[in-house]
Amino acid sequence: MGRRFSRKRGGAKEGKERKERDTNTTYNEVKRENAQMEEFYRAQNIISDEEWPTFWGHLQLGLPTSFRITGTRRQENFFMLVGFESNAFVPLLSSVSDEGVVANPLRPLAWYPDELGWHFDVPRGMLKKSPEYAKFHQFLVAETEVGNISRQEAVSMIPPLLLDVQPQHWVMDMCAAPGSKTAQIIEMVHANEQYKVVPSGLILANDADYRRSHMLIHQTKRLQSPCLIVTNHDASMMPALKLAPNKAGQSIPFEFDRVLADVPCSGDGTLRKNPMVWTNWSHGGAMGLHQTQINILQRGVQMLKVGGRIVYSTCSLNPMENEAVVAEMLSRANGTLELVDVSDELPLLKRRPGISDWKVFTREGAVVDKIEDVPSDAKGKYFPSMWPSKDASKLHLDRCLRIYPHLQDTGGFFVAVFKKTAPYVVPNPGRAAKDKAEASTETTPAKDAAVADETQDEKTTDQEDNTATGDKHKLETATGEEESTVAAKRARVSRAERYGAAVNREEPFLFLDAQNNDVKLFSKFYGLDEDFPKDQFLVRSEGEKNKTVYFVSEAVKSILQSEDIHRLKVVNTGVRTFIRQDSNTVVECSFRIHSEGIAMMRQFVSNARVMTVRLKEVITLLQSPYPKISEFPEAVQERLTALQTGCCIFEFDPELEENKDQPNERWEGQGLTGFVKSKLVFPVWKAQVSFNMLLNKQERRSLAMRLGVDCVDSPHVVEGGAKGTAAAAKKAAEAAKDDEDTAMGEEDEAVIEEGDDE
Numbered sequence: 001m002g003r004r005f006s007r008k009r010g011g012a013k014e015g016k017e018r019k020e021r022d023t024n025t026t027y028n029e030v031k032r033e034n035a036q037m038e039e040f041y042r043a044q045n046i047i048s049d050e051e052w053p054t055f056w057g058h059l060q061l062g063l064p065t066s067f068r069i070t071g072t073r074r075q076e077n078f079f080m081l082v083g084f085e086s087n088a089f090v091p092l093l094s095s096v097s098d099e100g101v102v103a104n105p106l107r108p109l110a111w112y113p114d115e116l117g118w119h120f121d122v123p124r125g126m127l128k129k130s131p132e133y134a135k136f137h138q139f140l141v142a143e144t145e146v147g148n149i150s151r152q153e154a155v156s157m158i159p160p161l162l163l164d165v166q167p168q169h170w171v172m173d174m175c176a177a178p179g180s181k182t183a184q185i186i187e188m189v190h191a192n193e194q195y196k197v198v199p200s201g202l203i204l205a206n207d208a209d210y211r212r213s214h215m216l217i218h219q220t221k222r223l224q225s226p227c228l229i230v231t232n233h234d235a236s237m238m239p240a241l242k243l244a245p246n247k248a249g250q251s252i253p254f255e256f257d258r259v260l261a262d263v264p265c266s267g268d269g270t271l272r273k274n275p276m277v278w279t280n281w282s283h284g285g286a287m288g289l290h291q292t293q294i295n296i297l298q299r300g301v302q303m304l305k306v307g308g309r310i311v312y313s314t315c316s317l318n319p320m321e322n323e324a325v326v327a328e329m330l331s332r333a334n335g336t337l338e339l340v341d342v343s344d345e346l347p348l349l350k351r352r353p354g355i356s357d358w359k360v361f362t363r364e365g366a367v368v369d370k371i372e373d374v375p376s377d378a379k380g381k382y383f384p385s386m387w388p389s390k391d392a393s394k395l396h397l398d399r400c401l402r403i404y405p406h407l408q409d410t411g412g413f414f415v416a417v418f419k420k421t422a423p424y425v426v427p428n429p430g431r432a433a434k435d436k437a438e439a440s441t442e443t444t445p446a447k448d449a450a451v452a453d454e455t456q457d458e459k460t461t462d463q464e465d466n467t468a469t470g471d472k473h474k475l476e477t478a479t480g481e482e483e484s485t486v487a488a489k490r491a492r493v494s495r496a497e498r499y500g501a502a503v504n505r506e507e508p509f510l511f512l513d514a515q516n517n518d519v520k521l522f523s524k525f526y527g528l529d530e531d532f533p534k535d536q537f538l539v540r541s542e543g544e545k546n547k548t549v550y551f552v553s554e555a556v557k558s559i560l561q562s563e564d565i566h567r568l569k570v571v572n573t574g575v576r577t578f579i580r581q582d583s584n585t586v587v588e589c590s591f592r593i594h595s596e597g598i599a600m601m602r603q604f605v606s607n608a609r610v611m612t613v614r615l616k617e618v619i620t621l622l623q624s625p626y627p628k629i630s631e632f633p634e635a636v637q638e639r640l641t642a643l644q645t646g647c648c649i650f651e652f653d654p655e656l657e658e659n660k661d662q663p664n665e666r667w668e669g670q671g672l673t674g675f676v677k678s679k680l681v682f683p684v685w686k687a688q689v690s691f692n693m694l695l696n697k698q699e700r701r702s703l704a705m706r707l708g709v710d711c712v713d714s715p716h717v718v719e720g721g722a723k724g725t726a727a728a729a730k731k732a733a734e735a736a737k738d739d740e741d742t743a744m745g746e747e748d749e750a751v752i753e754e755g756d757d758e
């Protein structure tokens with residue numbers, strides 16, 4: 001029977017063990033104590049005296065590793081991955097013993113539906129320690145890269161589950177970076193995806209921090225959703241838009257069926273992962289964010305449809321950031337909003353009820369019973385909403401969820417689920433007269449945004465809080481060496497660059513007509529379905545002869561064609577589907593399919609440009625920069641020769657009879673059966689005598705890792721890079737001479753940003 005590795009501070013022996021086991025040195029160096037914090041939480045009465053040592057003891061432990069399997073989008077993958085975990089990794093990881101102690105087995109999170117959430121009782125920092133763990137770590141990295149799994153903290157998976165997203169929903173994720181929850185929401189919109197149907201749902205993912213919004217783009221790009229639009233706003237001032245009418249000519253309001261407000265917070269629930277919280281925690285942390293959190297939640301409520309659900313969440317345990325914000329919102333909503341009782345949702349998730357009474361401390365650490373008692377020189381920093389109201393007991397705050405670390409060995413978290421039952425009017429005494437003159441019962445989004453704009457000046461203080469939080473959040477999610485890098489970077493990134501800078505930086509979105517010559521050209525060449533919505537292709541720059549062509553869903557198009565789209569700072573949208581390839585050889589169609597859009601486009605194109613291949617051919621392409629036809633097995637040479645020059649699609653299906661039982665030596669030797677259990681589809685360029693995989697360096701390496709083989713990087717990388725051998729470089733250069741038009745794939749290298757899984 002396995003048990004948890006010791007991850008706790010303790011006696012000399014335990015301390016030594018921990019030092020040896022935990023590679024996260026920063027975690028070990030940090031003193032996992034904070035007297036002020038302990039005093040604060042004891043005073044909140046959230047945990048009984050008997051339970052306190054277990055609660056506090058868990059906060060001091062390292063956090064287990066957890067991840068999610070992308071189940072909803074490609075059905076065949078998750079069954080295979082799940083099967084693979086239990087057939088291969090479970091026994092492999094259970095064979096690792098640390099001085100006779102074996103970690104609890106890799107297992108599904110009991111409360112996560114369909115066994116898609118997984119949990120391994122070893123902290124992330126330890127995963128590279130033993131060869132068996134390292135193999136598992138490699139698996140996590142490679143499968144994350146291609147979008148088959150997401151590394152995500154277990155508690156962070158809860159809010160999207162309680163959001164109850166359906167594929168037709170319009171969902172706004174207000175504070176989305178780095179994007180773990182957005183990824184989950186995208187999967188929900190693409191759930192039950194029907195063959196050849198683009199979902200009608202929409203995901204608007206926003207973050208106020210421009211740099212972090214790019215982490216969000218990287219995180220979500222793996223899922224290749226045409227239904228996603230990424231924006232860069234202070235969420236409390238999301239602008240209102242007047243949308244273009246849909247295909248049926250109906251005008252649609254810019255409102256959402258679901259809203260997630262996973263707001264910036266002091267983050268003390270994350271201290272098992274971010275040890276710096278032990279050092280940095282102070283009373284002021286939560287205090288500076290309270291007002292910002294209310295403003296964001298309120299804007300979310302305004303933009304939510306009546307009948308819709310909004311989830312408010314923080315990774316903090318502080319009532320001032322949690323129940324106090326919820327209570328204030330309910331009181332402002334005056335009956336138009338209610339807390340949903342979710343006690344029967346995720347029944348296996350252990351939770352504690354929200355509280356109706358709490359203590360407010362001053363920044364100096366003294367309890368203060370009411371705002372009138374705050375010293376006069378500090379009055380401006382406190383708000384009445386920070387204190388429990390007299391009628392708090394009527395608000396059903398017990399319907400909120402408090403997740404404590406010891407309940408199921410996770411981080412700490414807070415979630416509240418609301419339903420909007422009637423239109424909501426922002427109470428604003430200062431503007432009452434003006435609002436009355438314009439009044440209808442609902443504050444329209446246009447008016448909301450006007451209010452938001454007018455109050456911008458008043459909000460400077462909040463915004464500064466946000467800036468601090470953006471930085472702070474990053475620091476909190478960084479570890480070790482990363483921290484100093486982040487701090488250095490932070491100093492270099494100006495405030496202007498991080499906030500609001502997107503507005504003039506981005507190119508406009510130009511939709512191509514279905515009759516456009518380029519659209520007609522690639523539609524014919526790849527045999528695009530008659531029913532495919534060819535009027536949803538767009539380009540970003542007129543000047544570059546439609547170099548890259550993106551595809552968006554109808555819902556995203558309706559936003560991009562809004563007459564006041566200039567108000568929305570869109571930083572990214574659309575899946576790259578076709579890219580113009582300059583070539584020395586005359587080809588019928590100069591557009592190649594982009595690897596980013598191939599999984600989506602495969603269902604819509606005919607088989608005319610598709611070549612069914614076996615594992616051997618895939619490996620030849622990975623191990624040779626420009627393999628010539630003669631390098632492929634004789635059996636396929638004839639078919640390869642017959643292929644017309646230009647871009648084609650190679651497809652490997654492990655389920656085909658001829659592909660079964662193909663040994664995958666590296667993994668076989670380890671008792672593993674090989675990573676690739678699902679279909680592989682990738683673009684290839686056929687030149688006159690050679691082939692080239694149209695994958696960027698990262699995609700190539702990731703595929704090789706999944707297959708358990710070595711690969712050479714694509715030619716220009718081989719020449720200059722450390723990975724390639726001299727022989728490979730020479731061969732690449734020779735092949736390039738034979739086939740000058742095959743050097744491609746690098747200009748659209750993905751910008752790989754540092755990983756951040758919460």
Ligand SMILES: C[S@@+](CC[C@H](N)C(=O)[O-])C[C@H]1O[C@@H](n2cnc3c(N)ncnc32)[C@H](O)[C@@H]1O
Pocket residue numbers: 156174175176177178179180181182206207208209212233234235236262263264265292296466467469470473757758
């Ligand atoms: C808790 S993190 C969000 C984590 C994210 N939901 C996820 O699951 O990956 C809070 C985010 O809010 C952003 N933020 C801070 N102030 C904001 C504001 N006023 N409006 C929108 N985003 C804000 C920060 O940049 C940070 O990325």
